[in-house]
Amino acid sequence: MIPEIGHLALIIALCLALVQATVPMIGAARGNAVWCAAARPLALGQLTFVLLAFSCLTHAFVTNDFSVLYVADHSNSRLPLQYRIAGVWGGHEGSLLLWVTMLGGWTAAVALFSRHLPEDMSARVISVMGLVSVGFLSFMLFTSNPFDRLIPGAVEGQDLNPLLQDPGLVIHPPMLYMGYVGFSVAFAFAIAALISGRLDATWARWSRPWTVAAWSVLTIGIALGSWWSYYELGWGGWWFWDPVENASFMPWLVGTALIHSLAVTEKRGGFKTWTVLLAICAFSLSLLGTFLVRSGVLTSVHAFATDPERGVFILAFLFVVIGASLTLYAWRAPKVGLGGRFALLSRESLLLTNNVLLVAAAGSVLLGTLYPLVLDALGLGKISVGPPYFNAVFLPLMVPAIFLMGVGPYARWKKAELPELAKRLKWALASGVVAALVLPFFMGSWRPLVALGVLLAVWVIAAGGMGLVARIRATPGGFFGLPRSYLGMQIAHAGVAVVIVGITMVTAYQEERDVRMDVGDTAVVGGHTFRFDGVRGMPGPNYQSSMGTITVLDDGVATRVLHPEKRVYTVQTNPMTEAAIQSNPVRDLYVSLGEPLGGGAWSVRIYFKPFVSWIWGGAVIMALGGFTALSDSRYRLVLGRRFRPRALRRKGTEAPAR
Amino acid sequence: MKARGLVPLVVFVVMAGFLWVGLKLDPREVPSPLIDKPAPDFSLPLLDAPDAKLSPADLRGQVWLFNVWASWCVACRQEHPLLVQLARSGEVPVYGLNYKDTIPAATDWLDRFGNPYAATVVDADGRVGIDYGVYGVPETYLIDKEGTIRFKQIGPLTPVVIEKTILPLVRELNA
Numbered sequence: 001m002i003p004e005i006g007h008l009a010l011i012i013a014l015c016l017a018l019v020q021a022t023v024p025m026i027g028a029a030r031g032n033a034v035w036c037a038a039a040r041p042l043a044l045g046q047l048t049f050v051l052l053a054f055s056c057l058t059h060a061f062v063t064n065d066f067s068v069l070y071v072a073d074h075s076n077s078r079l080p081l082q083y084r085i086a087g088v089w090g091g092h093e094g095s096l097l098l099w100v101t102m103l104g105g106w107t108a109a110v111a112l113f114s115r116h117l118p119e120d121m122s123a124r125v126i127s128v129m130g131l132v133s134v135g136f137l138s139f140m141l142f143t144s145n146p147f148d149r150l151i152p153g154a155v156e157g158q159d160l161n162p163l164l165q166d167p168g169l170v171i172h173p174p175m176l177y178m179g180y181v182g183f184s185v186a187f188a189f190a191i192a193a194l195i196s197g198r199l200d201a202t203w204a205r206w207s208r209p210w211t212v213a214a215w216s217v218l219t220i221g222i223a224l225g226s227w228w229s230y231y232e233l234g235w236g237g238w239w240f241w242d243p244v245e246n247a248s249f250m251p252w253l254v255g256t257a258l259i260h261s262l263a264v265t266e267k268r269g270g271f272k273t274w275t276v277l278l279a280i281c282a283f284s285l286s287l288l289g290t291f292l293v294r295s296g297v298l299t300s301v302h303a304f305a306t307d308p309e310r311g312v313f314i315l316a317f318l319f320v321v322i323g324a325s326l327t328l329y330a331w332r333a334p335k336v337g338l339g340g341r342f343a344l345l346s347r348e349s350l351l352l353t354n355n356v357l358l359v360a361a362a363g364s365v366l367l368g369t370l371y372p373l374v375l376d377a378l379g380l381g382k383i384s385v386g387p388p389y390f391n392a393v394f395l396p397l398m399v400p401a402i403f404l405m406g407v408g409p410y411a412r413w414k415k416a417e418l419p420e421l422a423k424r425l426k427w428a429l430a431s432g433v434v435a436a437l438v439l440p441f442f443m444g445s446w447r448p449l450v451a452l453g454v455l456l457a458v459w460v461i462a463a464g465g466m467g468l469v470a471r472i473r474a475t476p477g478g479f480f481g482l483p484r485s486y487l488g489m490q491i492a493h494a495g496v497a498v499v500i501v502g503i504t505m506v507t508a509y510q511e512e513r514d515v516r517m518d519v520g521d522t523a524v525v526g527g528h529t530f531r532f533d534g535v536r537g538m539p540g541p542n543y544q545s546s547m548g549t550i551t552v553l554d555d556g557v558a559t560r561v562l563h564p565e566k567r568v569y570t571v572q573t574n575p576m577t578e579a580a581i582q583s584n585p586v587r588d589l590y591v592s593l594g595e596p597l598g599g600g601a602w603s604v605r606i607y608f609k610p611f612v613s614w615i616w617g618g619a620v621i622m623a624l625g626g627f628t629a630l631s632d633s634r635y636r637l638v639l640g641r642r643f644r645p646r647a648l649r650r651k652g653t654e655a656p657a658r
Numbered sequence: 659m660k661a662r663g664l665v666p667l668v669v670f671v672v673m674a675g676f677l678w679v680g681l682k683l684d685p686r687e688v689p690s691p692l693i694d695k696p697a698p699d700f701s702l703p704l705l706d707a708p709d710a711k712l713s714p715a716d717l718r719g720q721v722w723l724f725n726v727w728a729s730w731c732v733a734c735r736q737e738h739p740l741l742v743q744l745a746r747s748g749e750v751p752v753y754g755l756n757y758k759d760t761i762p763a764a765t766d767w768l769d770r771f772g773n774p775y776a777a778t779v780v781d782a783d784g785r786v787g788i789d790y791g792v793y794g795v796p797e798t799y800l801i802d803k804e805g806t807i808r809f810k811q812i813g814p815l816t817p818v819v820i821e822k823t824i825l826p827l828v829r830e831l832n833a
Contacts (some may be wrong), residue, residue, distance in 0.1 A: 073732055150732075158732050277666060284670075291677070313679040326667035333663045377679035523825050531805070573758065640687065 003068050006056025009149040013049035013104075014137040016042055020130030021205030022087060024123035028196075036123035043111040043126050046133065054101050057094060057146050068145045070094060076159035076571055078542040086170040087160045092294060092310075093146035096429035098173060099290070100136050102181040103129065110185055110210070125185075125193035132184055135317040159542065160324035160570035168228035176221030176248055180286040182214020183251060186258060187283035189327075190276045194328050199272050199336045207279070209630055211262060212488075215255045218628030222248050223619035234592040236512065236579030236607045238615060239430050241390040246369045247289030253362035254282040257355045264351055268413055270342065271352065273333040278327060278359075284322045285362070291318055292369070343415035349407045350416075357401040364393040402456045402500070405493055406463035428466055431460035443509050443610070452570045453504025456635070460497040464490050488629025495621030502614030513607040515593070518601040525610025528589060529553040533592070535566075535602060543567040543576075548593050548602065552582070564604075566593045588612050659664035670808070690806045691791070697799065698789035702779035703765055712753075712779050714805050721831045723752045723824070724799040725775070726787065728759040729767035731795040737814035738771050744820060745774035750828045753828055757787050757795055800824060802831045 027035025057070075057528075061084045068070040074094070075087045089098040091252045094508040107129040116120040140146070189207035193199050225245065230238040239245065256277040265275040342348035368385045410416075410424055436455035440446040468490050475481040515523045517532035533549040546566045551558050562580035569576065579592040587610045594603030692698075701713040725741060729736040745752050754775040756764045761780065770779075781787055790799065800809040809827055811819055 069732075150735075154732065273663075281666075315674065315677055315681060318677075322670055325673075326670055330663035330667050352787070370673070373680040374676050377676050470703070 002056050002059050003147040006053040009049045009052040010137060010141055013046050014141060016046040017130050017133040017137055020046060020135050021127055022072050025127040028120040028123040031620045033119060036119045039123045039126040040111040043107045047108040048103040050101050054097055057097060059086050067150055069148045069150040071159045071419060072150050072154040074160050076157040076542060079160055080172060080541055083160055083165045089173045090160050090164050093144045096136060096140045096144055098177050099181060102177045103133050103184060106185055108189045117516060121192055124195055128188035128191045131185055139313050143313050152460050159569060162569040162572060162576045163232060165400055168224060172221060172228055173225040175217055175224055179214050179218020180251060183283040183286050184211035184215060186279040190279035191325060194276060194332045201266050201269050204262045204275060208262050208266060210258055211627050212629050215259055216623040218252050219619050219623040221617045222252060227616050231579050231581055234579050236609060238592050241387050242294050243369050246365050247292050250362045250365050251282050251285040253358050254278060254285055257358040258282050261355055264348055270348055272336050277329060280325045287318050287321060289313060310367060328443055344537060345416045345418060347408060347411040347413045350404050350411050354401055354404050357397050361394060362396045402460060406459050409467050414599050425463055428459055428462035431462045447508055450504055451509045453500050457497040457500040460493055464493050479554050484632035485629040488625045491628055492622045492625025493537060495618045495625055498614050498618030498621055502611045502618060505611035506609050509610045513606050515604055516597055516601055517604045523606055525606045532604060534600060543569040550591050552589060562591045564591045564593045582611055586611060673766060691812060695807060696807050697801045697807050700786045702781055705780050711779055718805055719803050721750060721802050721828050723750055724755060724801055725752055726755045726757050726792055726795055726797045728757045728795050729763040733814045734796045737796055740815050740817060740820060741774040747780040749825060751776040756780050758784045771799045799828060
C-alpha cells in the first residue's frame, strides 16, 4: 500500500510541476499578479509530494519490502539499517528520486528566500525550475519507476552492491546531487533574465549566493567521492579520470568560472552575455553528466544498470532544455550591450583569462570523455582515453590559471599598472621561488614537477596572505571588519593551494609495494617496517571477513596495528577489499590484502602516501571559503530581510577589491 | 540573430548528434573471444538426476541455447517468462546452466515459475562459468550443430533480441 502512495505522490508532484512550469510563466508574460503568485505555493507543494514519495521508498527499504522490485534489487534483510537507508539512492531509480528531491528543495528555497525579487522575476525563475522538474519526474514515472512491484514478492533481496556499503556512500551522492542540481538555480535566473530581457547587473547579484552555495556543496561532494574511491577500491588511487568523475568535475570547472564571471557582471556590468552562457553551460553539463551516467553510452567503474531506452528519453530532454536555452541565448544575447570598457591589464582582463582557462579545461575534459564515443560512432574503433591524456592537457591549463589566482585580487578594476603589481607581488613570487628551490630537498629529492607545485602553492598562499594583511590594516575594525565575501575568496584560494600541495607530494613521493608475506615477514615502506601477523576469519552482519593484522614498527618498537580486511558478501559473493589506513596530517600508511597464497601467506599491498589527506582537506577549505562568502552581510540582508531592489543596484559602496 | 550567438547552439547540436548515435552502440559490447570458437567442454550432473551427466558433445547436430541462471538472480526471473515462451514455441531447445546455486533452491524456483529447460546442468562452484567467461547472471549462448558458439547475450534476454537476433540466427543455422 505504502509504495502505491509513493507512486501516487510522484504523479501528483508531476501535475504540480506542470502547472508550476506554465502558469507563473504566462502570468509573468501577461503581467497577471495572481498567476505569478501561484509560483510559491506550487513549489512548496511539489516539494511536499516529492518528499512524501521519498519517505515511502525509504519506508520500503527500512521494512524490507521485497515486493518492490527496486528494493529487492538493492537491499537485503541482513543489510545494516544505515545502508538500507543509503540503498534508497544505491541504484538508478532511487538516484533519480534523490535528484528530483534535491531540485524540489532548491526550488522551495528559492521560493522562500526570493520575496525581495520583483514578482515577475521570481515567478519566471520558479517556473523554469518547474520545467526541469517536469522532465525528471516524467522520466522517472515513464521509464524508471522506483515503486514498481515484483509479483510474487522476493523472499530475500539481492543486497546492495558491496562497494556501496560504506559510510562514504551514505553522504557522497546527496552532496554531489545537491551541488549538481544547485546550478539549476543560476540557470533558472539566467533563463528568466533572457526571457525578460533584463540582462543587467541585478540578475547576477541575485544568483550569486545560490551559485556559491551550489559550488561549495559540489566541491565537498566531489572530494567525498575521491576519498571514497581512495579507501574503498583498495589500491590507493584518489582520482581516475573516470567518465563519471569527469561528469561531476566539468560542472565544477564551469561553475568556478561562473562564480568569477558573476562577480564581474555584478560589480562592473561586464561579461553580461558570457556570464549567461556560463550559467547555461554549468547546468547543461550537470544534465549531460546525468545522461552519461544514466544512459550507458560510456563504460565506467561506476556502471549502474543502464538501459538505452532511458538514454533516448534523457537525450530528448537534454535536447529540449539545452537546445531551447541556447536558442534563446542566440536570439537575445546579441542585443545586450557590452559592459564597461577595461584595459588590457585590469582585474576584468585577468578574470576573463582565468575564465577562458577554466572553460578550456572543462572543454578538454569533455573532449576526452566523449572521444571514445565519437570514434565508436564514426566506426573508427573502440578506445579508451585515460589519465595520460587528461594529465597532459589539464596541467598546462591549470598552471597559468593558478598563477593568475595570485595576481587577480591585487589588480584594479578597469586598468591596472604593471609596475605597481610587480612591486606588490615581488615578495610573494620570491618566497615561492625560494620554497621551490629548497623544500623538495627536505622530501628527499629535487624534481621539476615538485618544484612547480611548491612554487604555485607558496605563491598563492603568500600573495593571498600579504593581500589579506594589507587589507586588514586598511579596514576599520581590522580582521572582523573585513567583508565576508573577501575573506571567503581568500580562504577558497588557500584551499586550492592546499590541494596543490597534496597532489604534488603524493604523486611525487608515494611509495608502494606489492609483496608476498608469510606470518612474521616484514617489509619496509616509507621508512616504516610492516610486520604481517596473519589473517583470521571474522563474521560480519551480511559478510564473512578475513581480517589481517599488520604491525607497524618504528625503530623496532611497535607503534600501531592495522587491520585490513577481505570481505565476501553472502548474497553477491564478490570479494571486497577493505583497506586499513593510518592517517596523520603529513602522511597516510595504507595497507590492503590481496589474495591468499596458501600456507597462511598473503599478497599484501603497502602504500606510503605523503600529504594525501591535504587533497580532501583543501577541498573542504575551498567549500568553507564558499560558505564564508555566503555569510556576507549583503547576502544576509538579501536572504533575511525584505530588501528593496533599488538598494541592491546602488554601486560603489563596497570596497573595490573583492 | 547574429552568427556569433549561434555558436554554442551549433556546438551543442553536433554533440547531441554524436550522443544520439552513441546511444545505439554498446560500449560493453566487447566482442566476446568465444564467438565462433568451440563451446568449452564440460561434463556436469543434471539438476533433476544428479547421477546422469551431460556434456556439449551430447548435443552435437542440433542448434541449442545455453542459458546461465540462478535462483538468487532477480534479473533471471525477469527474463524467465521469455524463455518459457521460447521453449513452448519449439523453435530452439534451451539448456540451463544453474550457476553457483543449491539444488533445492533451484528445483523450487523451476517448480514455481515453470521449467523451460530441456535439461539443466549444475555448476555449483562456478568453474564451468569461468570457462564460458560468465560476467554475471543471466547470460545466454547460442551454439550451433558443430558445437560452435555463434552468439552471446550478456544480461537478461529481451523480446527484441529474441525476435531480431536469436530466432533469425537459429533458422539460418538450421537451414
